[in-house]
Amino acid sequence: MVEPSNDLQRHLQLLGEQFAERLAQELPELANKAQQLQQADDQNSQRQHLLSLRDQLHKLAGAAGTFGFVSLGQGARELEQQAIRWLDALQQEQQGLHDLIAGLHQLSQQQFHIELAQENPHATPKTSKSNSATHRIYILEDEPAIGENMRLTLSNFGYQAEHFTRIADLDAALQQQLPDALVIDVNLPDEAQTGLNYAAALQQRLDEPLPLLVITTQDDFATQLQAVRAGAMGFFSKPVDIPQLENRLERCFAQQYGEPYRVLIVDDDRELASRYSLVLRGANMLVEALNDPADIFSHMRTFNPEVVLLDVNMPGCTGPELAQIIRLNDEWLRVPIIYLSAETDITRQMSALLKAGDDFVTKPISDNALVAAVFARAQRARLLSNALSRDSLTGLLKHADIKEQVAIELERALRGGSQASVVMLDIDHFKKVNDSYGHPAGDNVIRALANLLRQRLRRVDSLGRYGGEEFLAVLPECPPDQALRIIDEIRQRFADLRFIVEGTEFAVTLSAGISCTDAEISASELLERADRALYAAKEAGRDRVCQAD
Incomplete structure (x- = not known):
């Protein structure tokens, strides 16, 4: 918060x-x-x-x-x-x-006084915002059939989508409530201005720009340049593959509404460390500060920071020495280290960076500059961490990690006397999709299901790509009957999605199997039961959800 x-x-x-x-x-x-x-x-x-x-x-x-x-x-x-x-x-x-x-x-x-009003940290971009269960999307598309299809498809993904055919109607809605993102058609023949001109003017009026996705029949350089200047974060040619558009929305929201970045400050100056902590917390980051470098191990393990800010000159252990200690541990090699020091000598700065470190920020530093420096490094570190620990196509947990979650939730359920459900999902006839429409189309289908699962399941639920077109979900404190209702709704929404490849439209279905924890079952048996239930769903004709016996 x-x-x-x-x-x-x-x-x-x-x-x-x-x-x-x-x-x-x-x-x-x-x-x-x-x-x-x-x-x-x-x-x-x-x-x-x-x-x-x-x-x-x-x-x-x-x-x-x-x-x-x-x-x-x-x-x-x-x-x-x-x-x-x-x-x-x-x-x-x-x-x-x-x-x-x-x-x-x-x-x-001499008598000294404060000569510089401190900047307001809230003038800087926040690392995350308060997340709502449903994101509101406004669509400006003058062709009713296209706009309505987009609205329905995005609604199936769990968004609260509204469609407008005229700029005046969209303006009226904006006066009542701002959306979380805009999807705007460039070509509006009945309007006095293009969609991009309208979007650019709208973004100028807002205190904070909205995520903007552009759809158009023109994909030339000039149009894309104009889209970028209007603040576009996505550009799609008609006919629009809506699951691809939704995937871009998902990426935008993951950046905006993701978990706050974790920052560890190591500085023996308590007042200075406290001030940096307040400024970064004001930008919605999670911050821990320590004044004794000897405490570094416990903080690194329990807090798991995404960025470490180090003072260079500390008694007993200098910043570069502490940075080298951190780098001795393979598990922390990906954590960026930023030196924060009054040192202005370039030779000494380079010496510190060559020993260990990623950036050097000179004190005094403005609040905005501090937030920007930390934000940029933390964002990059999280992207890299996700790239290494998560499936590159879907952003979900990899096979080994999601299997580990099954064991964790089973132990938690047995300890707390609750029930957890394990769901195995598989895309029906996926080989036919690849054979008929190509592997890029198959990848798009996999991403669409991953995003749909993320939208419809809870934050406490764990999701992973189990392999190929198969997914695994772990739902803590969720009895099998409740899991059945949730997964069956997802099955129906997935079947309603429409994919487009070179003008050809197609749909895909999924099958799923559900197992539930009990006192007599192990994690491997839980997975085997879910897999058998999935097989039963396939044998019964596919496009259905079955519970384990």
Whole structure:
């Protein structure tokens, strides 16, 4: 859930006040350390004091700018660079040291105030939205038969679809309620403007653009370019293969309404880590923050982050060292690591990235930039993870993973005294589809069934592609009679779908078998019973659902 803006701003303001209180202690400490540095009587002692000062100035440079103390952050950064130059010099000059000490005294005595209003994190795109059971789709198609067929087919997939033949009617509906997506025909001969011109103007009026899918008889470059400029996320030539269009809708909604991204922040600066956490949570991300790098293993295993944000300079274990520890574990190789540091030296940044890491973000960073950087990496990481752990054609669990879910739900059902149903589904005469219409058409049929199952089943249900045209569903806390009603409704909706290949329309059916957990059954026996019930449905004539004896 996205934190309300006023609550978020109140918490950010509180953190800013805490940081200001911290400055009241840290700035006098800088003056004391400058005095100790001035009194040091040998280069070795001077070097030790300077190393401590450099680390403190580095943290101050990053944190001050983030909390809005811009001048303080810039001053601390300049003094940090002076300290680094003195430490790196082959022959240290006392004049450089005197200049640094004078700068430290000057910095510690100045009065600093917040100079920069913090951005509202809610101006950034959210990683997900609150999901509704049924997505509302508005269709603008001037040909009644085509539009009505599209409406009915999308309704079979579980969408709340409404069809409009005129722009004026669609405008009136938009005034009452915004949809979750728009499907618009480019060619509207009876209108004063094209569908794309209307869509582009509409998107400009909205606070947040709607997912837009375009249908047209023209698939030339100029039309597709205009569609992209109007914000189109899908482009389909007539006659439209509606299951393909629905598959694109499914992908759009998966990105918009998916689970929040998980982000782990590792920073020994508690106020800074808290601030980053608040900003990212305000963008609807799940965030955990830890201040001790030694706790990394438990957080990585239990939280399973999709992005790790690391501070570079931490006592006891630096960011690059921690990144290398993470990379020692194969299970975390896919997790992007972003360094978040006040380090501006390109050579040091590249050194950190070469050891382990994927990106380097320099403090201070605006709220919008932080959210954008994390969002881009998390989105890419999830896509990669899904590509490796899920079936590439359907996005469902692979064979081994869905079988594991059967065992998990069986154990849970026995422990809780509930019933779970296991459903084996198979597309009837699938070989004929491939032989008659080609393998791409067969793939489209498989995707359509996968999307229909996703639409009609619950979030707690598990879905997997068991192999070829066969699917497996695990329905926890679902007695067999209830499972039968649900799966039979899906069977009917699937039979009502129409697929189009080179102008030829065809339909496909499915058969299914259902088994149910009990105290005397194992996971493998549960699967065998569902498979036998599926075979019985095939033997009885297909296009039906049977329960195991």
